[in-house]
Amino acid sequence: MPSTENVDILVIGSGEAGKYLAWTMAGEGRRTAVVERSLIGGSCPNIACLPSKNIIHSAKVRWFATRAAEFGVEAESVATDMTGVQARKRAMVDGLRQLHLDRYRASGAELIMGGARFVGERTVDVELVDGGTRRISGERVFLNLGTHASMPDVPGLAAARPMTHIELLDLDRLPEHLIVIGGGYIGLELAQAMRRFGAKVTVVDHGPQLARSEDADVGAAILELFRDEGITVQLGAEVRSVEGASGDRVRVVTGSRGGDVVEGTDLLVATGRTPNTSGIGLELAGVTLTESGYIAVDEHLATTAANVWAMGECAGSPQFTHASFDDFRIVYDNVSGGSSTTRDRLLAYCMYTDPELARVGLTESEARRRGVRYRLLSMPMAAVLRTRTLSEPRGFMKMLIAADSDDILGFTVFGAEASEPMAVVQTAMVGRLPYPELRRTVFVHPTMSEGLTFLLRNTPTAPTG
Structure with missing residues (x-):
């Protein structure tokens, strides 16, 4: 010993x-x-x-x-x-x-x-x-x-030797047809990357929308993006079994009765941690x-x-x-003698699809689930002049305002360089800055953050939730 x-x-x-x-x-x-x-x-x-x-x-x-x-x-x-x-x-x-x-x-x-x-x-x-x-x-x-990376208990899945993000990120070849099981952050980021490299890509997810933790309009926007880029998406598709071997030929059987089959050459599992x-x-x-x-x-x-x-x-x-x-x-x-806690810390999120998805604070679905009444500001990204210079007008931004005050409850952006304006709003929320105060900020032209100038000039909708 x-x-x-x-x-x-x-x-x-x-x-x-x-x-x-x-x-x-x-x-x-x-x-x-x-x-x-x-x-x-x-x-x-x-x-x-x-x-x-x-x-x-x-x-x-x-x-x-x-x-x-x-x-x-x-x-x-x-x-x-x-x-x-x-x-x-x-x-x-x-x-x-x-x-x-x-x-x-x-x-x-x-x-x-x-x-x-x-x-x-x-x-x-x-x-x-x-x-x-x-x-x-x-x-x-x-x-x-x-x-x-979690590996679901699906018949034939382990035997097919699927990739996780680790193996895919170290791949020296381009898959002919990559099947991605999972429509969360990791699966979506890598699915789009492989498609843009030139692979055929199919995303299979059992949920009703991509990025299921996001609002429905976000999921719909990502679905539209993927379909525009030639990515096949199957939603509500429960994986029943897997046959073959990733890297050669693989068959993913889905559907309530196992009646649907997706055939490809490579398999990526991105279903959680x-x-x-x-x-x-x-x-x-x-x-x-x-x-x-x-x-x-x-x-x-x-x-x-x-x-x-x-x-x-x-x-x-x-x-x-x-x-x-x-x-x-x-x-x-x-x-060191302090007393910091995890309570009430304001963490932001960013998914690095292109365009990015960035958010901080409450989403609409979270607010409704918690019974929080809110007003909504929203605007298409095409209204942000920076997107015109980049030829990247896809997406939108939206901000949740408290129903009975001017406090900012949450902010979501799906668009080019979305993490930039999100960081601005996060800072304002940490400083408990009411949204009319943020409206007074003179943002540099043309930046993505300048979009906040135009978003905040709008009148919030009537209380919701």
Whole structure:
């Protein structure tokens, strides 16, 4: 049995929250160790957020090339070279990994590559990647375990060896016909990218609309976009079974009686996430899980075990890197004598289809579900002059105003560069700025944020909800 090494700060997982906590604590002179099983810096710089946006941008470049004549540009070839696409992405990922390694060295935090399993309170055994075992105990322990792609229990699905986003983002070839199971953020972003590279794409989802957590008008707008770009969409399609092998030939059987069949060459499963909390001895550490397998935390992100905190997706936080970074802020403040909580924090969302979907605060459907009465401001993106300069007029923006005050309740944009005006409105909401005050802002012309000038000049509709 290895002897126990004692550290002040023990972080399991080097994702967004974990790495910033480690760098900050080590920089303050605390002996800090981070255990990471494979991805230095977590999933975001390696296999998720940044690689996917890198690939999506390459797809947009090809999409622009196919429209070159529209912009007065002559282009002889718009063929996709997936090896070149991957080379660009991998160069970015390699650079990001080096940045992380440099940051670890500069901070003094020790990065330990291996798999951790709890053997008692705040104590883990680490099976090192290079061989051997270390036992480490932390005065304070922070769990940043992340999630992985869920695999539905569908007959034949596992045997077909489908891709998750990880494999698709590392593909050196272009699928002939990609079938995407799942109409959420990941599935939609990657479906459009593969279509723009030149693949035939079919999206299969069991829900009544794409992006089911969004308002119906948003789902309808994305559906129209996909159909305009030649993506086949099947809604209300429950997957009954899968036959064949992804990468060769695959058949997806759908319908209440299994009467519909989609045939393709490759299969991507994008149906949600599962927390990485099983099989690592959390019960031996006194850490309780929720019924869905996430780590149970309070509003300060403290677990049921003394001096143990959980951050990021494993703690049930929204599955976005910016939410994980805010978890770091909350936990660091609490262990430093503050009292930050997750209550009432205003998190924004962005889906990087083209055009983007960005929103903050309440949607209309959420407001109705909660019984919140609201007034509505809405406007087509074509009214924003910036879209005319880009030849990207598709979409709309809408703002929810409280029925009995001028408070901004929520904002949704589906349009080019949607994240730009969304950030403006988020800032106004954080500052509790009534919408007439935001109307006085003199926005630069021509920007997407200037669209707020024209949106806010309208008269809100009568109260709804």
